[in-house]
Amino acid sequence: MQSLARLTSRGFAPTSGRLVTAVYPGQPLARRLQSTFSLTGALSKEDFDTTELISRNRPVSATYFTGNVVYNDIIVGLDALVKCHIQDLNHPAFSNTQETSRLMFELEKLKKMGFGVKDADPEIRKQFTEPFLALDVLGTKLGIKLREGQYYNLLYRLHWLLCLDPMPENVKTYVKFFMARSLDHHGQRTTQSKVDELGRAYAVGRRKEASAQVWLVKGEGHIHINGKPLADYFINAVPREAVIYPLQVARSLGQYNVWSKVRGSGTTGQSEALALGIAKALVLYNPDLKSELDAQGLLKRDPRMVERKKTGQPKARKRYTWVKR
The missing domain is CATH 3.30.230.10 (Ribosomal Protein S5; domain 2)
Incomplete structure (x- = not known):
């Protein structure tokens, strides 16, 4: 606490009613204590009762300081699980026997070319999102508004965890929250279409x-x-x-x-x-x-779709005539 002499020497007039802020560096709680007092009276450190001051709880996660705490916490948790079990992953670079591994292998090829999930074939995109809750359903369950890019980031990490065989119990409990169907049925491909007993x-x-x-x-x-x-x-x-x-x-x-x-x-x-x-x-x-x-290209779906119309334009690519005057 600065004394009256120091305050006066620095240009503070000894007038009553002045609002002065006292800060004690030694206090466990770094907050400003404001009090109105007369500078003619001397106040010491012992005049402040600090017994009622409670130290502030520190945030559990560093994502507390981000704009979307829930989403970033999930990303951090998924990255930690992948890093923990990275040795046990059925990596698509070494094995593409499982359905999930084949899917991740295709996505990795797209990623190397600079494309994302949104640029993938509709069949691959459907296979990518099918095991999990839909975008709006998952956002409602988490209590946040998920963007499409954030949704794909979550699913990308979850698919890596689905490559674990066998899947640890802690991973199974975490992944089950995002699944649209039981984990027991995942990996079992839908009934393979074959010729039935009637020859169809x-x-x-x-x-x-x-x-x-x-x-x-x-x-x-x-x-x-x-x-x-x-x-x-x-x-x-x-x-x-x-x-x-x-x-x-x-x-x-x-x-x-x-x-x-x-x-x-x-x-x-x-x-x-x-x-x-x-x-x-x-x-x-x-x-x-x-x-x-x-x-002959007869076993692969043609992924081309009609290009959407653009706002402020008559058609997808047609433009209105520009008039100077």
């Missing part, structure tokens, strides 16, 4: 917004779409040729009957979705056709 092969094809369910069985070559023959459903020749193209490549025209249900998109999207479903079903009947169909 089932497959699904997608293109743009179209989705086609295809049942293929040995027969006389009839193709029915939504209960209609191929020629009645597609009036134009181009989509009809797209549907039968996989059968032509496999030299199987007139050998299989095809029943399908298709919805969404237009004729182009539906015809290409049907072609993908037929090609997948053919491989189920004869696995030897896989290399031949794959060489």
Whole structure:
């Protein structure tokens, strides 16, 4: 505490009612004690009762000083778990036998090229998010508003933990909070589509917004779409040729009957979705056709989608004419 002489020498007039702040460096609590007193009276350190001062609790985590404490705490926890079990991870660089490892292998290739999950194929993106809670559901459960990038960052770390085999109990308890289904069912791939007891092969094809369910069985070559023959459903020749193209490549025209249900998109999207479903079903009947169909690009979904319209523009890429005056 500065004495009256020191205050006077530094230009402070001994006037009553002056507000002076006293700070004691030795106090456990670094806060300012304000008191109104007359400078004519001398106050010492003992005049302040510090018994009621309680030391401030320190934050448990350094993320206390960040803008999103909950999200950053989860990221820190996941990074700690990955670092703790890094030796036990089924790393995709060494093994790609597991479904999760194959997925991470594809994402690592995208990452090396400078792309993220949002730039991946729709099928890979669906497989990436399917085991976990949806973006809005997880945000509600955590009590925060998650952005899409933050959501993908969480799932990326969780997928690394899913590569653990066997998974430790502490990791299983942590990961279970984010899962949309039981961990016991994860890793078990959905029932592999095979030829059933009636001789039918089932497959699904997608293109743009179209989705086609295809049942293929040995027969006389009839193709029915939504209960209609191929020629009645597609009036134009181009989509009809797209549907039968996989059968032509496999030299199987007139050998299989095809029943399908298709919805969404237009004729182009539906015809290409049907072609993908037929090609997948053919491989189920004869696995030897896989290399031949794959060489023609018939077993891979075309990921291209319609580009969205932009705000302030008439179309996706069209611009309004610029007028100087």
